[in-house]
Amino acid sequence: MPEKVTLFVYDLSQGMARAMSMGLMGRQIDAIYHTSVVVFGHEFFYGQGIMSAIPGTTHHGQPMERIDMGTTEIPQEVFMEFMDEMRQTYTADAYHLLDNNCNNFSNDVCQFLVGKSIPAHITSLPTDFLSTPFGQSLRPMIENMFGPSRHQQAPLSVAAAVAAAASGSPAANALAANIASAGASGTAILSYATDLTQLQNLIRDNAAVAVFFTSATCPPCHTIAPIFDEMILLKNGQIKGVKVDVSMPMTQEIKRAYGIQLTPTFMFFLKGDKDSEFSGANQAELRSSIDSLIYAVHPAHPHARREFKNYNNLSGTPILFLSLDNLDPPFTKLRSLLTSGNGLSESELKQLDKIQAWLKKLAEAKKNNTTEPSLGELGATWKPLLTKIIGLLPYENQFPVLDIIRMLIIHDRVAEVYSKDGNLTLVKAFDAAATQSAELSKSTLTLTLRLACNAFGDPLLGTYVLSSKTRESLKHLLVNMLLSSVDQHRQTAASLAFNIGVKIAEARDKITNVKEASHNPPVFGGGLLLEGLEGDWTIECLSAIVNAIEKEGSEDILHRLIASVANFIYKEESFSGIELLSTLDLIGTLDKKMQQTKVINSENVIGLCKEVQDMIRISVAEQRSHS
Template sequence: MSERVTLFVYDLSQGMARTMSMGLMGRQIDAIYHTSVVVFGREFFYGQGIMSAIPGTTQHGTPIEHVDMGVTEIPQEVFMEFMDNMRETFTADAYHLLDNNCNNFSNEVCQFLVGQPIPAHITSLPADFLNTPFGQTMRPMIEGMFGPSRHTPSPVPPSAAPPASLSAPTSLSSLSLNPSSSGTVAFMTDLGQLNNAIQSNPATVVYFTSATCPPCRVIAPIYDELVLSKGKQIFGVKVDIGMAQAIGRAYEVRSTPTFMFFLKGKKFSQFSGANQAELRSSIDLLIYSAHPAHPHALLSLKQYKALSGVPILFSSLSSLDAVFAKLRTFLPTEGGLSQAEVKQLDKIHSWLRKREEAKTNPGTEPSMGELGATWKPLLGKLITLLPYETQFPLWDIIRMLVLHPRVAEVYAKDGNLTLVNMFKNVGAKGDEGSKPVALMTLRVACNGFGTPLLGTYILSSAAREATKQLLVSTLLSTVPQQRQTAASLAFNIGVKIAESRSQVLNVASPTISGGPLEDLEEDWSMECLSAIATAIEKEETEEILHRLLGSVANFIFMEEPFSGAVLMNILGLPETLDKKIQDKIVISANVVGLCREVKEMVSSAVTEQARRQDE
């Protein structure tokens, strides 16, 4: 299946380069380019490592241009492997303003996907900049911060000098410090407003700059990106002491750039100079001091950390022929499938059989083309043809299909909400509905987490309520196999939540496959946890308990605030776990250890919340 590749082009100067470059550098430069690549429903870019976002939602604002780079036939899973390899090269520390920047990254990605470089006027910008008198003046400073550049500028006549406008009292800082620009930290000019911001925020960093300061223009975008990447952990502000002289006098700023750091309203530290490494470490130290380590970070949690971070999948294809035979017995003899639809059903059967054979002979993996062009419409029609009670072989087929990343992608972008509607149906019928249908639907839901994109969709705002209904209605089933599968779904949800939480905590190196979850409503998480805690209390099978315990641990590990852990304490989960151990329902060393570690997570979080409330 082909996929469109688009280059998003941004102007970091917000139009200032076009209007001021001739006077500043003696050469027309239309924009300070930042680029990203949009493919497979995500926008990929390079700054603090390789990152991704929903297209058009990055801190860089609105693209000035969308460049159609063509169509790629490379599968998404192959692209993701390529991106994982690229992360070794395009790290946060390897960033170089001239040699290894966002445009170099976009160029390599486009060459891989479509065999075409991005427009030359974008990749040639560093050389164009260095071939100006101003660029050669700035080169030693840039290389002092990022290391030597591979670009060799053209010689400049000895008589050439930076234009007089370089020292003019014009607002050149707006080239990269435009307070109205999307994706930049705002300016402040009022002393009272600044003092109030410092007193109102636990961690504040103030960047003092000036219009005639060349190092300020170099460090400004780095400052913006560092502060914005920390989210709500820190409040950042910029002050141009030329425009806000009262602030400069009040804070005794004698040179620019100067950075001052405030912890709970009091000055914590400061330094002057465009030192990227010192800026990064000072921000991290301030955040650590303002937001002490989570109490869970102080626990050893050996058994929890030994849990697999891989979702539990139901990947067997061994009963393939029996499943299709059973499905055909349920099809109506009249008003059923056309001859073409029967052939399409045969193609699905054949395609899955080849996938089974490919497990032992990888060279025989079938292409998506062999699946047939109308496989999705056919499966949709079968849902409407078959009574609910006889749909279980159909859902078993879908369970096998969604193990393939491209099929999973189709269901993640399904406007018909096929999975959502089925989750709702099973959830509404509860334990009174068809047990085989509920079991197969649970397996489909579990397998959805085998692909990051579909796993994210299952917990998106479009699907999460149906997912919760499915989970809650099946956790207490009278059928052990169904309870085990429901516990697997709970575990997979917990894995996804823990993975997304780690992305937020480590924004410099986020995963690029699937993206962080949308914010999960607290009520949603609490309802899931409450149902899981009830299932733990009633469950007497150690294997199922192990999966349920793993889900609770993932739900509450490193959560902020501590709502989940507090709920578990209120519902008496620690006492329940003690009883499971005392009654010998839990006997394996790893499960007993996990019980004790979950109790430690709950206890430490409850204690920390009480401490914070007392402050």
């Protein structure tokens, strides 16, 4: 008998989003949506794991809207099996405010039950929110709490953030400016001081501080204020900005202590001592003073003083294996491998058919640039089935299932599932590959390497494979395959080295941009600390890459390897990788490749080689000047 399916929609903001969104975000957002699905007499929702209740009795109160999603012919027992499988993905620990939330859960459930998505204005809320200056300013704080998000980040205009905040009340302006300037540690880099002790503590506790003495009755102050805000926020935590309104009764002690006669007045403090000051709304002098103070605390990396044209022209996009053109062979081969004594049940074979059909639908969507199938359409048991198949097959026969996973993780929601993989599927595949003979397992090794490369196509999964849980297995795979006698293995391993380098360069760039004057530990991707990535792990990878460069005879493979070296060492703070490359005489090795063996002939590859040599020389000279 058909069963009715209803979507319950709640507003977690209790009307505040509708009332305040335009002032803070410059865009009308009607609600902060929470959804649940009512079916079979229960209300199913996601929070601390998957939960259920009598409809309308949850702590969210009564829904603001009930949406009829249609009816389902799926039996209740099948649906409950689906819920059991979904609990592996929608765990309490896997909750992410932007990526893996109640609305994603409701969407997957509705796709499974009725083949329809929930309304787009609900599922698109994270994207809509992050597209606003206020939303982008909150992103670091959200990622610090929940981990990196798969949503692409649009460039943030701080001026737009300040302008959006200023369109609200003075209280909203102060709040928005603080949130906009919060780094990954959650500490605001633009403050308001109202008493002398507070100001003295701010100056004492921060290496670089710019204090803006302003007044409510000063027109030039109003003109320079948003410019000061923007200059401070654009420095991403390298300098602390403080505003003091000396027209207020409570700030008169500050005014006397610092001898403020005119507004605006700017004072700059270096490690607790006054470095300089000036009065007047002079934008050029303000910018110069801020830059000078930052340079005194954070001298520019020696690489930043040079332009590396060929390096800057390198793609920042990972090398991926995205082909979905020939889907039938891996499934046909897999079924043939599972026929003799270790086959699948009838229901498992049907799930395998569903995976194949889903991938064909994904291929068609990508080809025609149409809506991709949802995770719910993949079926209830797809991941446990693939995990079971890997356990049934010896490593040398796993290539069809690894190819299937390689294709599946092209979809961001599938990649997200593997980024929270309690079964450590990728780790086990990497470990198995690192111990296998290339002659015995050529196809499986190739597919393992391609799978590793594709992991870097998703920000969450790329972070996962470089996390402390997974990185050792990834390193062993890379090191072993770089020196393989099989050309295809070396080429794909070089692609993997390049992808790792892209991720390291991206992480280092984020660390540089959010590093605070107090020298807090670096963070990656919104708060996920990648401990040890810049230490021995990187050194071992670099050592293997240099060894591969010495022995490689293909210019295409060399190009990828040299590009990976450039990403590994560009703006490296510790210089440990540079020291290794200097000791291993990579400069001399590259000279031989260009001048003696003539393996490297292309102008752009030669240019990149010379820039890598320059990076090494510059860093070595910098170290010697400080020794």
